[in-house]
Amino acid sequence: MAYAIPDSVRDLREQVVRFVEDRVIPQEQMIFRGGDEAETARAKLKEEAKAEGLWAIGHPKSMGGLGVPWLEYTYINEVIGRSDVAMNTFGSYSLQTCLMLDSAATDWQRDTLLYPAVKGDIHVAFAVTEPGAASSDPTNITTTARLEGDEWVINGRKWYTSAALTSEWICVMCRTEGDDAPLHERFTMLLVPSSSPGYKIERDVFVMGLDSNHPECSYTNVRVPKENVLGERGQGFKLFQTRLGPARMTNVMRWLGQAQRAFDIMCDRINTREVRGGKLSSKQLMQQYVYDSYVEIQTARMMTLDAAEKMGRGEQARVEISAVKTYAARMLNHVLDRAIQVHGALGVCDDTPLEHMYRMARIYRIVDGPDEVHIERVGRNILREYDAGRGWDFASR
Numbered sequence: 001m002a003y004a005i006p007d008s009v010r011d012l013r014e015q016v017v018r019f020v021e022d023r024v025i026p027q028e029q030m031i032f033r034g035g036d037e038a039e040t041a042r043a044k045l046k047e048e049a050k051a052e053g054l055w056a057i058g059h060p061k062s063m064g065g066l067g068v069p070w071l072e073y074t075y076i077n078e079v080i081g082r083s084d085v086a087m088n089t090f091g092s093y094s095l096q097t098c099l100m101l102d103s104a105a106t107d108w109q110r111d112t113l114l115y116p117a118v119k120g121d122i123h124v125a126f127a128v129t130e131p132g133a134a135s136s137d138p139t140n141i142t143t144t145a146r147l148e149g150d151e152w153v154i155n156g157r158k159w160y161t162s163a164a165l166t167s168e169w170i171c172v173m174c175r176t177e178g179d180d181a182p183l184h185e186r187f188t189m190l191l192v193p194s195s196s197p198g199y200k201i202e203r204d205v206f207v208m209g210l211d212s213n214h215p216e217c218s219y220t221n222v223r224v225p226k227e228n229v230l231g232e233r234g235q236g237f238k239l240f241q242t243r244l245g246p247a248r249m250t251n252v253m254r255w256l257g258q259a260q261r262a263f264d265i266m267c268d269r270i271n272t273r274e275v276r277g278g279k280l281s282s283k284q285l286m287q288q289y290v291y292d293s294y295v296e297i298q299t300a301r302m303m304t305l306d307a308a309e310k311m312g313r314g315e316q317a318r319v320e321i322s323a324v325k326t327y328a329a330r331m332l333n334h335v336l337d338r339a340i341q342v343h344g345a346l347g348v349c350d351d352t353p354l355e356h357m358y359r360m361a362r363i364y365r366i367v368d369g370p371d372e373v374h375i376e377r378v379g380r381n382i383l384r385e386y387d388a389g390r391g392w393d394f395a396s397r
Contacts, residue, residue, distance in 0.1 A: 003305055009072045016054060016079045016090070023048070024086050028353060031085050034211065045089040046120065056091045056118050058250070063102055063110075064118045070312040074253050074305055081254025082261045083353075084360065091120050093163070096247035097171070103242050104189075104231035113169055113191065125167035125194075127158040128240065131216065136373045138173065138240060139183055143219060145174035145190055151223045152176075152190055154198075159205055159216035166213065168194055173236050187236035191228040198222040208359035245318075248325045248368045249311060252304050255332045255364065258357055259297045262332075265352060266293065266339035273342075280342065289338045296331040303327060319381050320397075322374035329364040329371070336361050 005013060024045060031038040049055050058073040059065020068076060080086045087093045094117050101114045101124070116122040129135040130142060143156025154174055164170060170192045177186040192199060198220040205214050231239045267290060270280045280286045307320035336358045340347035347354050365371050382392050 003302065005075050006072050009068060009075055012054075012057070012068075013075050013079060015052070016057075016076055019049065019052070019054060019089075020079055020082055020086050024083050024089055028083055028085055029350065032350075032356065042085070042088060045085070046091075049089050049091070050120075054090055055120065056095075058092060058095050059098055059118050060102070063098060064115055070249070070308045071305065074256075074308045077250060077253035078256040078260065078301075081257025084356075087254070091118075092250065094118065094120075094124070095250055096243050097124050097126055099246050100171075100239060100243040101230070104239055106227070108227075109191065109230065122169065123163050123167040125161050125164040125170040126243070127161040127164070127170050127217065128173045129160040130157060131159050136370055138187070138237060141173055141175060141187070143172065143174050145172075145176050145188065147176070147226065150226045152226065152228065154190065154192065154219045154222040154224070157202075157216065157218050160214040161217050163213055164194070164201060164215050164217055165204065170194060170199075170217070171230060172219070173240060176236075177234050181234060184237045185234040187240075188233050189230040189236040189239050190224055191230055192219075192222060192224050196222050196224065207363055210356070210359055244368060245311070245316065245321055248321050249304075249308060251364065251368060252300070252324050252328045253308075255328045255361075256297070256301055256304060258361065259293075259300070259332050259335045262336050262339040262354060262357060263293055263297060265354065266290075266335075266342050269339075269342050286342065289342065293335045293338055296334055300324065300328040300331045319378050322369075322377045325368065326365075326371045326374040326378075329361070332361045332364065333358075 027041050027045070031041055046055075053066075056065035057068050057076055058070075059067070061067035077092060080090055080092055098114060098118055101109065101117070105114050113122070113124055117124050128138055128141065130140075133140040133142060135141070141156075143154065143158060145152045145154045147153075152174075154172065156174070158172065161170065172190050172192050173187055174190055175186055176188040179186075199222050200218045200220070202216045202218055205212055205216055207214060230236075270286045270290065273280045275283075303320070303324040307317050307324050310317035310320055336354060340354050340358060343352060343354065346352060349355065385392050
């Protein structure tokens with residue numbers, strides 16, 4: 001396949017580039033500081049993006065989005081990824097949750113949650129991870145839900161609940177079945193209104209020093225109607241998997257944008273910084289930094305496009321997604337580390353976006369499955385192919 005920007009999204013991509021570069025990035029520092037001015041700016045950017053037809057670009061048309069396919073969406077989302085603020089500006093943050101809802105929602109769940117979430121009128125948080133549990137394996141969760149008459153009664157504790165501070169609904173993974181059920185059929189997704197008695201946000205969790213909106217929340221005898229099950233009872237783990245692939249891919253796309261921005265900043269610094277004996281660009285070590293970053297970014301980009309193409313064909317692409325999720329997260333850490341090193345003292349203060357990007361990048365090696373889980377998965381799946389006599393022919397994959 002050709003990896004040039006497809007003509008079908010070239011104009012749209014350029015429109016997003018201009019929006020991010022001219023309107024989003026100039027307001028980043030002010031928005032990161034928070035407060036009323038920041039919230040006003042966020043809301044204004046969001047409305048401007050909607051007015052220009054740049055909202056929910058990757059969401060399927062059936063749910064109210066623009067319906068840009070996975071491969072083409074890579075070229076758009078890498079631009080959005082240049083700024084964390086842009087995720088909310090263009091509504092891309094809800095894609096993976098909306099895809100999960102779309103795969104299992106009833107008619108009332110679509111009207112109440114899915115369509116409003118696509119429009120950005122409400123937020124739907126996602127609660128799986130628990131303090132004290134090895135959440136790289138969701139079968140370890142201990143939050144329970146028992147059926148009493150026509151209501152589910154939920155008890156437990158979650159943390160890193162994405163967007164819980166600003167969400168009207170929370171999709172909660174609960175254990176609903178006993179030990180007699182198969183391990184991966186003991187869990188159910190339940191939809192919980194944030195106004196429910198017994199639901200409490202205990203604290204926001206500051207991640208790498210950043211105010212994250214991934215708080216710790218408790219559920220004490222929280223009651224929701226029986227029909228608040230998303231999908232089928234006991235199928236929560238399977239439903240969870242439908243969210244993970246898209247979540248990992250949209251993250252990787254954005255990491256390409258972060259890496260591109262860091263690379264731009266680093267190369268500009270190398271070309272303009274005067275040191276004893278000339279500019280940094282005359283130093284072989286700096287040329288090595290550029291070379292290493294180029295190779296890593298290009299490799300991650302090819303891997304991302306390859307995985308996105310397979311997803312667009314309806315393939316699960318488990319090996320490809322796990323491999324690029326791990327590689328791209330490490331790549332971003334390496335590129336940002338070099339960019340900061342090139343800037344010296346300037347690189348570790350907020351006069352550039354690098355220090356904020358670097359802190360976020362370190363988180364990425366853990367979220368949506370830590371490196372170790374994905375490395376093990378890739379190795380295991382490939383070895384299974386050889387054990388079955390099929391092998392792994394890169395040319396035909």
